[in-house]
Amino acid sequence: MPGQLKWRHRFQAHVSRWTVPREVILDLLSRTSKHMSVKEIYASLYKMYPGIGLTTVYRTLDLLVRAGFINRFPSGDGQNRYEFKSNKKKEHHHHLVCIKCRKIIDYSDFVDEELELVKKTEEILAKKHSFNVLGHNIEFYGLCEKCK
Ligand SMILES: [Zn+2]
Ligand SMILES: [Zn+2]
Ligand SMILES: [Zn+2]
Numbered sequence: 001m002p003g004q005l006k007w008r009h010r011f012q013a014h015v016s017r018w019t020v021p022r023e024v025i026l027d028l029l030s031r032t033s034k035h036m037s038v039k040e041i042y043a044s045l046y047k048m049y050p051g052i053g054l055t056t057v058y059r060t061l062d063l064l065v066r067a068g069f070i071n072r073f074p075s076g077d078g079q080n081r082y083e084f085k086s087n088k089k090k091e092h093h094h095h096l097v098c099i100k101c102r103k104i105i106d107y108s109d110f111v112d113e114e115l116e117l118v119k120k121t122e123e124i125l126a127k128k129h130s131f132n133v134l135g136h137n138i139e140f141y142g143l144c145e146k147c148k
Contacts, residue, residue, distance in 0.1 A: 021052060021060045029070055035081035035104045073137045077102065098144035
């Protein structure tokens with residue numbers, strides 16, 4: 001699979017050691033469109049690799065977030081969610097998170113006002129805090145069509 005090879009190369013360029021947990025976690029997240037919690041990731045990996053520890057999963061996720069391979073965001077239930085970042089479908093998007101059924105909607109058809117607000121906010125924050133803004137996560141919490 002060429003897509004897979006691509007991130008493998010990127011990954012190897014970034015860190016010297018390619019370990020099994022990193023590989024299987026990236027593999028798992030790259031195959032799903034779901035936003036998974038640590039517990040869900042651990043549960044699916046555990047079926048295939050009963051030797052894997054929860055601490056390893058946490059550590060590996062941290063590393064993958066720092067290396068820019070996956071995205072982490074709070075889902076409003078006290079648990080972070082993780083998603084794969086580099087395939088086309090997962091290009092920059094914002095989230096609508098239903099706090100009742102936990103459905104997470106990805107959207108990238110941003111409204112103009114939203115883009116403008118984000119851009120302006122980043123500029124002002126950069127100036128105010130002398131901070132170099134490199135990115136953002138945006139999540140809106142509420143009730144989905146079914147739950148409201
Ligand atoms: Zn954005
Ligand atoms: Zn809902
Ligand atoms: Zn998403």
